[in-house]
Amino acid sequence: MLPNYSASEENYIKNIYHLQQGTGYVTTNELAATIKAKPASITDMLKKLKAKKLVHYEPYKEFQLTVQGKKVALGIVRKHRLWEYFLVEKLSFGWDEVHEIAEELEHITSKKLIDQLDSFLDFPRFDPHGDPIPDSNGKMNAVQQILLTELPEQKKSVVTMVGSQSTPLLELLKHKSITIGSTVEIKKKFDFDESLELLIDGENTATISKQLATVLFVKPV
Amino acid sequence: MLPNYSASEENYIKNIYHLQQGTGYVTTNELAATIKAKPASITDMLKKLKAKKLVHYEPYKEFQLTVQGKKVALGIVRKHRLWEYFLVEKLSFGWDEVHEIAEELEHITSKKLIDQLDSFLDFPRFDPHGDPIPDSNGKMNAVQQILLTELPEQKKSVVTMVGSQSTPLLELLKHKSITIGSTVEIKKKFDFDESLELLIDGENTATISKQLATVLFVKPV
DNA sequence: AAATAAATTTAGGCAAACCTAAAAAAAAAT
DNA sequence: ATTTTTTTTTAGGTTTGCCTAAATTTATTT
Ligand SMILES: [Mn+2]
Ligand SMILES: [Mn+2]
Ligand SMILES: [Mn+2]
Ligand SMILES: [Mn+2]
Numbered sequence: 075m076l077p078n079y080s081a082s083e084e085n086y087i088k089n090i091y092h093l094q095q096g097t098g099y100v101t102t103n104e105l106a107a108t109i110k111a112k113p114a115s116i117t118d119m120l121k122k123l124k125a126k127k128l129v130h131y132e133p134y135k136e137f138q139l140t141v142q143g144k145k146v147a148l149g150i151v152r153k154h155r156l157w158e159y160f161l162v163e164k165l166s167f168g169w170d171e172v173h174e175i176a177e178e179l180e181h182i183t184s185k186k187l188i189d190q191l192d193s194f195l196d197f198p199r200f201d202p203h204g205d206p207i208p209d210s211n212g213k214m215n216a217v218q219q220i221l222l223t224e225l226p227e228q229k230k231s232v233v234t235m236v237g238s239q240s241t242p243l244l245e246l247l248k249h250k251s252i253t254i255g256s257t258v259e260i261k262k263k264f265d266f267d268e269s270l271e272l273l274i275d276g277e278n279t280a281t282i283s284k285q286l287a288t289v290l291f292v293k294p295v
Numbered sequence: 296m297l298p299n300y301s302a303s304e305e306n307y308i309k310n311i312y313h314l315q316q317g318t319g320y321v322t323t324n325e326l327a328a329t330i331k332a333k334p335a336s337i338t339d340m341l342k343k344l345k346a347k348k349l350v351h352y353e354p355y356k357e358f359q360l361t362v363q364g365k366k367v368a369l370g371i372v373r374k375h376r377l378w379e380y381f382l383v384e385k386l387s388f389g390w391d392e393v394h395e396i397a398e399e400l401e402h403i404t405s406k407k408l409i410d411q412l413d414s415f416l417d418f419p420r421f422d423p424h425g426d427p428i429p430d431s432n433g434k435m436n437a438v439q440q441i442l443l444t445e446l447p448e449q450k451k452s453v454v455t456m457v458g459s460q461s462t463p464l465l466e467l468l469k470h471k472s473i474t475i476g477s478t479v480e481i482k483k484k485f486d487f488d489e490s491l492e493l494l495i496d497g498e499n500t501a502t503i504s505k506q507l508a509t510v511l512f513v514k515p516v
Numbered sequence: 517a518a519a520t521a522a523a524t525t526t527a528g529g530c531a532a533a534c535c536t537a538a539a540a541a542a543a544a545a546t
Numbered sequence: 547a548t549t550t551t552t553t554t555t556t557a558g559g560t561t562t563g564c565c566t567a568a569a570t571t572t573a574t575t576t
Binding site: 301303332333335336339340343354355 | 570572
């Protein structure tokens, strides 16, 4: 039986999980930035998580989740994404306003609750941001998606995911009418600043910055 | 704008609300018993709630919620009961297994979440235990219901509510096949121990103790 | 009206989860 | 190879919400 962890512990575990998707390792400062706490607090928690065998950690070294830690992380990610799907599909929330609420709901402890919710939602495989939802065993589908910057010109694609949920980003996407499921095609690439001219949903044309293009994931069609 | 309160503060407020439904006042020991904390902890919290103008409290005296405190309490009760309704009607939980989960869900903060949930559920007026659900302004329907002990003999009635959600009670009710919505009729009253012989759903007959009869609310039909 | 019992509060502590400031270690620059 | 900068940890505090034990107040008996 898995023990229960505090909401704070769960947030640390989940954030370590996401950060280590890159290089496999996470640093104290990185985690401090995403959790919005001071590095000293991160060190405190790392000691607790190590004592509970959830992270591999040695002082002054990078760290990563243990197998057990990864299992816990996937459980939280599953809850987060299922709740997001519920909020959008059943409660008519916009996909840009569900993250904060799911951040709270993901800490509700009942296993039966989440499995019944999964069933009620008909076992969705992707959340409203295009991220895959782990099943009750922690397995999830990988998405075959690429960064918009890697898409060839004149090739139609569908937006599957955004690499961040920051409010400024979501605001910009809303303004440009880009959403998960939008069809986008690169009409022109500008070498000067690497900005892109896009055709969105076959209708309107918009120019987007390199910064924006590097957080948009698409699936070529 | 209402400030946000911690889950612990909310639990105190909600429990004071329920306890003061009787005499209008609550004592330290009563609250300690329902919250499952020691009396000294209750005193601690009462000072904090008084500082926030949520309770009227003077040392060594009984206490009660302020108008503001009652408003907060109704908001929590609303969330608790809407979530219970959701769990039973949408996620196929039994009405005897939703209380604990709602105890957690009631502390999720988003106002929009709860109003959208209300709408998704089609504005239910009673929770699975027969308790009325406050609307978004804190108003709720009173139920015209009486204690089973007050029901005249040979008068058909419907079970509307149980006065407690303790596990031993729910277990007993399950065993006797008594549930919210069951039809019950008193066939005979025994003066010796005030036990009652009941006809349940017009089918089976069962004898119930005085203790049980005083937590069962019914609506005569 | 005391004496006793029960209820409540005060005093002092503890664990979780954060903080700031200072020390130590590791990495980068000279 | 030093020196400097950056990163991380340690040391010592704070707040919240709980605890036990002792003191105080209120209620009940005798
Ligand atoms: Mn969270
Ligand atoms: Mn998401
Ligand atoms: Mn609760
Ligand atoms: Mn209920």
